[in-house]
Amino acid sequence: MRKIILFLLFSGMLSAQSKVIFSNTTDVDPDRYKDVKGSCYLFEDFIIADLYSINGALHKDILINLNGETGSVEARENEKKYLELKPSEIARLVIRSGLPPDFHFMDSLHFVHKPLKNLKSDYSLLLYSDEQYKLLIDYEVSTAVTVQRPPGQIIETKRFAGKQKFYLMEGDEVLSFELRKKELKKKLSKYGDLFKWSKKKGFKATSAEAIAGFVASLADK
Numbered sequence: 115m116r117k118i119i120l121f122l123l124f125s126g127m128l129s130a131q132s133k134v135i136f137s138n139t140t141d142v143d144p145d146r147y148k149d150v151k152g153s154c155y156l157f158e159d160f161i162i163a164d165l166y167s168i169n170g171a172l173h174k175d176i177l178i179n180l181n182g183e184t185g186s187v188e189a190r191e192n193e194k195k196y197l198e199l200k201p202s203e204i205a206r207l208v209i210r211s212g213l214p215p216d217f218h219f220m221d222s223l224h225f226v227h228k229p230l231k232n233l234k235s236d237y238s239l240l241l242y243s244d245e246q247y248k249l250l251i252d253y254e255v256s257t258a259v260t261v262q263r264p265p266g267q268i269i270e271t272k273r274f275a276g277k278q279k280f281y282l283m284e285g286d287e288v289l290s291f292e293l294r295k296k297e298l299k300k301k302l303s304k305y306g307d308l309f310k311w312s313k314k315k316g317f318k319a320t321s322a323e324a325i326a327g328f329v330a331s332l333a334d335k
Contacts, residue, residue, distance in 0.1 A: 139197035142188060152274035154183035156253045160190045163209045163225075168202070178207060180225070182255030182276050185235040187225070201227050201236040219323040226250075230281060230288065238281070241326045248283040249329045251322065280325060293320045305332055 147154060160177040167173065177190040178199075187199045187207065209223040217223055225237040233252045242249040255276040262269040282289040282302075291301045298319065302308050308328050309319045317324035 139189065139199055142196045142198050144194060144196045147183075147274075150257065150272040150274055152276075154181050154255045154274050154276070156180040156182060156276075157214055160188075161209050161212055161214075163207045165199075165204050166206050166208070168205045178209075180235065180237065180253055182235065182253040183257070183274065185254075187237050199236075207237065216322055219326070229283075233281075241280075241322060242329050244330075244333050246284060247329050247332060248281075249326060250281040250283070252279045252281060253277075254279060278322075282329060293322075293325075295320060298325075302328070305329075 157179050160179045162175050163178045165173040165176050165178075178187055179190070180186075181188050181198075184198070186201075187204070189197045189199055191197060205227055207225040209225075213220060213223060220241070224240045226240050227237055229238055229240070229248070229250055230252075234254050235252050239251040239253075240248065241251060253276065255274050258273050258275050260271045260273070262271070277292060280291050280293070282291075289301055291297050298308055305328070308324065311328055311331065312319035312324045315324075315327060317327060
């Protein structure tokens with residue numbers, strides 16, 4: 115009987131958590147992008163995360179994804195109900211399992227609210243942090259439009275184009291870059307040779323894993 119009571123209490127707590135978190139959201143139309151090809155989301159599917167409110171409350175097991183087109187984090191209550199989280203309510207989000215392939219080198223993924231004022235997204239992915247360096251990823255999505263003009267017609271096609279932009283913070287200095295070979299060589303040269311380091315460690319230099327590992331190695335110098 116005691117186990118049943120505890121289970122019911124725990125279920126009630128989870129239900130209350132969901133009501134609290136979903137009451138501090140804005141509904142969004144799940145079909146608003148039906149005419150746009152591709153995806154505006156950072157992850158292929160919504161992923162279970164723990165949400166920490168500004169007052170320290172923990173909301174566990176919420177399905178979330180980052181919408182790079184709006185810059186907002188969305189929660190999925192069910193297949194037909196999507197909600198936009200209010201950044202004034204949620205301080206950070208943590209994904210502890212089911213990490214996407216590009217981030218399997220991480221133990222967990224931490225999203226922090228507006229670490230830099232000029233970023234488009236409400237939350238950025240914190241890849242690495244120590245007393246001297248912080249490495250962030252900000253995800254941005256634009257909409258590309260192509261127009262075809264066969265005889266007597268105008269066919270307009272919209273497609274999402276997403277990009278991950280990295281920000282390396284060292285004190286008040288901020289260095290931004292994308293995973294392009296020439297850009298990485300130029301902008302990270304002051305810290306050493308990323309490509310030689312990556313080859314020695316067996317990493318692909320133009321990957322989040324290599325960048326995070328390279329920045330972590332700076333702390334050992």
